[in-house]
Amino acid sequence: MLKVAIIFHSVSGTTKKLAEAVGHGAMSISGVEVIKMEIVGADIVEGRFINSILIERLKDVDAIIFGSPTFMGCVSAQFKAFADATGDLWAEKAWSNKIASGFTIGSNLSGDQLNTIQYLQIFANQHGMLWASLDILGNYDPKNRNRLGAQSGLIAHSKGGELNEIDLNTANYLGQRVANVAKRFAVKEI
Numbered sequence: 001m002l003k004v005a006i007i008f009h010s011v012s013g014t015t016k017k018l019a020e021a022v023g024h025g026a027m028s029i030s031g032v033e034v035i036k037m038e039i040v041g042a043d044i045v046e047g048r049f050i051n052s053i054l055i056e057r058l059k060d061v062d063a064i065i066f067g068s069p070t071f072m073g074c075v076s077a078q079f080k081a082f083a084d085a086t087g088d089l090w091a092e093k094a095w096s097n098k099i100a101s102g103f104t105i106g107s108n109l110s111g112d113q114l115n116t117i118q119y120l121q122i123f124a125n126q127h128g129m130l131w132a133s134l135d136i137l138g139n140y141d142p143k144n145r146n147r148l149g150a151q152s153g154l155i156a157h158s159k160g161g162e163l164n165e166i167d168l169n170t171a172n173y174l175g176q177r178v179a180n181v182a183k184r185f186a187v188k189e190i
C-alpha cells in the first residue's frame with residue numbers, strides 16, 4: 001500500500017474539514033492508505049513542537065500533504081513549530097523524493113493565502129520533496145473547482161466557519177491528485 005499522510009493544524013475547524021475532504025479523495029484511489037495527523041496545542045511546549053512520535057510516523061510514508069489556516073499572511077505558529085521540529089529529518093534527508101502538496105484557508109477572498117502555500121512549498125523543497133501542484137484550470141473547470149484559481153496548491157475561503165462545497169470538492173480532488181502522483185512517482189515499490 002502507498003501511504004499518503006495529511007498533517008494539518010486547525011483552530012476553529014475549517015482546515016480540519018478540508019483535511020477530511022483531502023483524505024477522502026486520497027482514499028478513493030486504489031492501493032492507497034491515508035494517515036491523518038493533527039497538530040494540537042499540547043504538542044507545543046515553550047514554543048517547541050515535541051510530538052516526536054508524530055514526526056517519526058512521517059518517515060514511513062510516500063507522500064505528505066500539509067495543511068494550515070492562513071494566519072497573518074502565513075502558516076499558523078503551531079504549524080511553523082511543527083516545521084521547525086523536522087530539522088533532524090532534514091539532516092537525514094528522510095523526506096527526500098517524497099511527494100508533497102498543501103492547502104490553506106482564509107476568511108478573506110484574497111487574504112494572502114498564496115503566501116501560505118508558497119511557504120509550504122518552500123518547506124517541502126527544503127526537505128527535497130517533489131511538489132505536486134493543483135492541476136485544475138481556474139475558470140475552466142466544468143464543476144467550477146479551484147474557484148479561487150490558485151494552482152500551486154489549494155486555497156479555500158470561508159466566512160463565518162462555513163465551508164464552500166466547491167472548496168471541499170477541490171480538496172477531495174487534491175487528495176486524489178497527490179495519491180495518483182505518488183502512485184506514479186513514489187520511490188518505494190508498491
Ligand SMILES: Cc1cc2nc3c(=O)[nH]c(=O)nc-3n(C[C@H](O)[C@H](O)[C@H](O)COP(=O)(O)O)c2cc1C
Pocket residue numbers: 009010011012013014015016069070071072073074105106107108109110111112113158
Ligand atoms: C490570528 C488570525 C490571523 C488571521 N489571518 C488571516 C489572514 O492573514 N488572511 C485571511 O484570509 N484570513 C486570516 N484569518 C482567518 C482564518 O484564516 C480563517 O478563519 C480560517 O478559516 C481559520 O482556520 P481554522 O478554522 O482551521 O482555524 C486569521 C485568523 C486569525 C485568528
